[in-house]
Amino acid sequence: MDSCMAQTWDRIIGRIISSGRMYDAILKAIMGETPRDVVARQTVAAPDDTIIRIEHLTKTFCGRRTVTAVNDVTFDVKRGEIFGLLGPNGAGKSTLIRILTTLMKPTSGTAFLDNYEVTRDDERVRSIIGVCPQNSTLDIELTAYDNLAFYGKLVNVEESLLDTRIWELLAMTELTDRAHSKVATLSGGMRRKLEIVRAFIHHPLILFLDEPTIGLDPEARHEVWQQISMLNTEHTTIILTTHYMDEAEKLCERIAFIDQGRLISLDTPENLKRVMPAGELFELGYDTFNDGVLPVIRSHELVISVEQKEGKIQIAAQNGSNLLPTLITDFSRFGMTATSVSIRVPSLEDVFLYLTGKKFGHNDADVIDPKKRFS
Amino acid sequence: MLRGAIAIFQRDFKKFLSNPFILIMTLAMPIMYLLVFGNAIGGTITGIPIGVIQEQPYITETPLYLTGVDSLINFHNQPDKPALFVVTRFTDEKIAAGALSDGRIAAYVVFPSKIAPDRNIRLYLDSSDYMVPALIQSGVTAAVTGIGVTNSILVNAIYGTIDYLQYFGVGVIVMAIFSTTMFGGGLALIRDREMGIIEGYFVTPVKRSSIILGTIGSGTVRAFLAGFIIFLVDIFIAGVIVRSATDFFLVLLVLFMTSIGVTSLVVSLASRFSSQQEYSSVIAFFNLFLFMTSGAFYPTLGMPSWLRWIIVINPEAYAIHALRSIILRGQGINVIGIDLIALVIFSFGAIMLGIMSYRRTLE
Numbered sequence: 001m002d003s004c005m006a007q008t009w010d011r012i013i014g015r016i017i018s019s020g021r022m023y024d025a026i027l028k029a030i031m032g033e034t035p036r037d038v039v040a041r042q043t044v045a046a047p048d049d050t051i052i053r054i055e056h057l058t059k060t061f062c063g064r065r066t067v068t069a070v071n072d073v074t075f076d077v078k079r080g081e082i083f084g085l086l087g088p089n090g091a092g093k094s095t096l097i098r099i100l101t102t103l104m105k106p107t108s109g110t111a112f113l114d115n116y117e118v119t120r121d122d123e124r125v126r127s128i129i130g131v132c133p134q135n136s137t138l139d140i141e142l143t144a145y146d147n148l149a150f151y152g153k154l155v156n157v158e159e160s161l162l163d164t165r166i167w168e169l170l171a172m173t174e175l176t177d178r179a180h181s182k183v184a185t186l187s188g189g190m191r192r193k194l195e196i197v198r199a200f201i202h203h204p205l206i207l208f209l210d211e212p213t214i215g216l217d218p219e220a221r222h223e224v225w226q227q228i229s230m231l232n233t234e235h236t237t238i239i240l241t242t243h244y245m246d247e248a249e250k251l252c253e254r255i256a257f258i259d260q261g262r263l264i265s266l267d268t269p270e271n272l273k274r275v276m277p278a279g280e281l282f283e284l285g286y287d288t289f290n291d292g293v294l295p296v297i298r299s300h301e302l303v304i305s306v307e308q309k310e311g312k313i314q315i316a317a318q319n320g321s322n323l324l325p326t327l328i329t330d331f332s333r334f335g336m337t338a339t340s341v342s343i344r345v346p347s348l349e350d351v352f353l354y355l356t357g358k359k360f361g362h363n364d365a366d367v368i369d370p371k372k373r374f375s
Numbered sequence: 376m377l378r379g380a381i382a383i384f385q386r387d388f389k390k391f392l393s394n395p396f397i398l399i400m401t402l403a404m405p406i407m408y409l410l411v412f413g414n415a416i417g418g419t420i421t422g423i424p425i426g427v428i429q430e431q432p433y434i435t436e437t438p439l440y441l442t443g444v445d446s447l448i449n450f451h452n453q454p455d456k457p458a459l460f461v462v463t464r465f466t467d468e469k470i471a472a473g474a475l476s477d478g479r480i481a482a483y484v485v486f487p488s489k490i491a492p493d494r495n496i497r498l499y500l501d502s503s504d505y506m507v508p509a510l511i512q513s514g515v516t517a518a519v520t521g522i523g524v525t526n527s528i529l530v531n532a533i534y535g536t537i538d539y540l541q542y543f544g545v546g547v548i549v550m551a552i553f554s555t556t557m558f559g560g561g562l563a564l565i566r567d568r569e570m571g572i573i574e575g576y577f578v579t580p581v582k583r584s585s586i587i588l589g590t591i592g593s594g595t596v597r598a599f600l601a602g603f604i605i606f607l608v609d610i611f612i613a614g615v616i617v618r619s620a621t622d623f624f625l626v627l628l629v630l631f632m633t634s635i636g637v638t639s640l641v642v643s644l645a646s647r648f649s650s651q652q653e654y655s656s657v658i659a660f661f662n663l664f665l666f667m668t669s670g671a672f673y674p675t676l677g678m679p680s681w682l683r684w685i686i687v688i689n690p691e692a693y694a695i696h697a698l699r700s701i702i703l704r705g706q707g708i709n710v711i712g713i714d715l716i717a718l719v720i721f722s723f724g725a726i727m728l729g730i731m732s733y734r735r736t737l738e
Contacts, residue, residue, distance in 0.1 A: 133574070136571070151575075155579045156580060
């Protein structure tokens with residue numbers, strides 16, 4: 001409740017300060033730079049390869065129930081990388097993106113984008129970013145071309161370059177022949193691609209993609225991925241949120257795991273997988289179950305964790321192939337028969353499970369299991 | 376089969392009951408029809424301001440003048456209603472003519488002087504209104520013949536014959552502005568917000584003030600065009616006459632001020648409602664209410680006094696009055712000045728309100 005009070009106070013003080021902003025604007029017009037700018041520049045000397053710096057960022061929503069959507073998150077994003085924010089629905093990814101794209105003010109903490117502070121220099125921040133939000137904001141009653149032209153004007157693409165740029169982007173998305181079709185007639189995948197390049201029309205330094213492939217079919221997802229990789233080669237830093245593990249694994253150079261508003265882990269996909277002490281994962285099916293088997297399996301030296309779930313025993317173990325005969329023996333000792341065996345190398349999903357002890361998208365029915373779709 | 380029907384019924388009803396606001400608005404609509412529509416339209420017209428005067432050379436008041444005026448003052452169209460006329464005595468015909476052309480009175484009656492008692496009684500009539508001129512004419516005739524006077528009555532319709540189509544057509548110009556903005560503009564704004572298009576603006580370097588300016592600007596031009604097209608229809612089809620370039624530009628000025636005021640008002644209303652349904656129910660109410668009490672269909676004189684206050688605060692009434700004054704009566708700034716002031720106050724207030732409430736949705 002305290003933070004809520006603080007938030008209300010912030011809002012009131014914000015109102016008062018905004019009159020100070022006007023004063024700043026006048027100063028800026030006269031002197032070109034306000035004292036606040038000078039201070040901002042001096043305090044934000046970040047290393048050159050860092051483009052986004054997030055410091056103890058927290059966002060609390062006050063209402064009937066106080067929700068901390070982002071909880072003391074701190075990390076850096078390097079210039080030119082594809083950075084993934086990964087977590088289940090409601091983890092706080094979108095809130096974090098909304099703060100970074102100046103749509104929302106943090107409750108506490110701060111973030112710098114290319115040395116501009118998100119709340120103080122919000123206008124300058126907006127001029128260096130491109131945003132493709134989770135829900136489409138294309139105007140479906142306008143044509144593909146008109147959507148790009150409209151947005152191009154909003155983000156100050158020079159009038160003389162605009163037309164060329166639009167055709168370039170349409171060619172990139174293979175939508176040249178649909179340029180003058182209304183967006184309403186385009187497929188979901190086409191719209192998504194169009195929206196992504198729209199965010200890129202002004203060559204932003206940083207491109208935010210919030211769930212870029214949600215609801216797309218496998219083929220369309222692949223096309224979107226190709227496009228994202230292509231945009232990245234133009235030296236743009238890309239921040240991508242997703243709850244598809246395979247997407248993050250495929251595209252991102254570094255990944256931040258977020259759950260319940262907290263940063264759980266941040267590293268390259270390879271290193272993240274190394275976090276898991278287990279080399280392999282077992283799933284053993286059985287017909288009858290005997291409680292006594294679990295402690296016995298746990299007692300083996302190589303076994304890291306054992307879990308019984310939905311008619312299967314899940315075991316994380318190092319050097320699993322050597323362990324398999326032992327496990328079969330254990331089963332028969334307790335009068336159990338293994339009906340099925342599967343062994344696999346851990347995926348990012350397993351890493352996430354290991355780190356959080358929970359399953360993705362538990363409270364969301366429309367989550368698609370990427371493994372099922374790409375089997 | 377029935378199970379599905381019941382399921383749909385339950386769902387619809389649940390939604391209906393779960394939104395008390397729409398529930399109230401649904402009921403408010405017919406009640407407004409009953410009270411306002413019933414009273415504002417087709418009410419008995421009474422208290423028409425007219426002037427009386429005795430012809431020059433003025434020596435003393437003739438018995439004809441005295442009894443005639445008395446008869447006019449006490450003339451009742453219907454026995455249980457107030458008198459039909461509110462009579463002002465003038466001493467100079469020029470002043471009376473001025474009052475008529477300024478719209479302060481709707482007619483004046485000139486009685487013959489002592490030296491030529493057999494001359495006609497002259498009735499000068501503002502013929503631009505609906506129903507009122509006919510009522511005046513029949514009322515004056517009845518009042519005069521009622522006292523046994525044989526002088527014939529010479530009627531001068533100072534604005535010629537004006538069809539109802541022309542009278543109503545001018546009201547429709549304003550209606551077009553209101554409807555286009557309220558239904559077209561406001562709903563489009565809410566849909567844009569629902570579709571996230573407005574939020575899409577916020578991640579671009581576009582300034583908040585530019586968003587407001589663009590939104591109100593486009594709405595104003597749209598509303599203006601709607602009004603202008605109906606104005607052209609009035610000219611070419613209904614046959615209204617624009618007498619001079621000044622009149623033409625005065626009409627455009629009134630259209631513009633009405634458009635910017637209504638657009639800003641709608642922007643502010645649309646900012647307050649998150650759902651299209653709520654907005655529509657409120658706006659349908661507003662639109663009909665303002666239109667019916669504006670005098671577009673029927674003279675405001677016919678409204679009961681408890682409803683008259685609405686005319687004072689209804690911007691649509693000022694806009695219609697201004698347009699009728701210019702188009703039907705060829706009156707100038709001296710008559711429509713008060714309407715323009717009212718429209719300026721309305722537009723300014725609406726712009727402020729629009730900016731404030733829209734800005735709040737932007738933050």
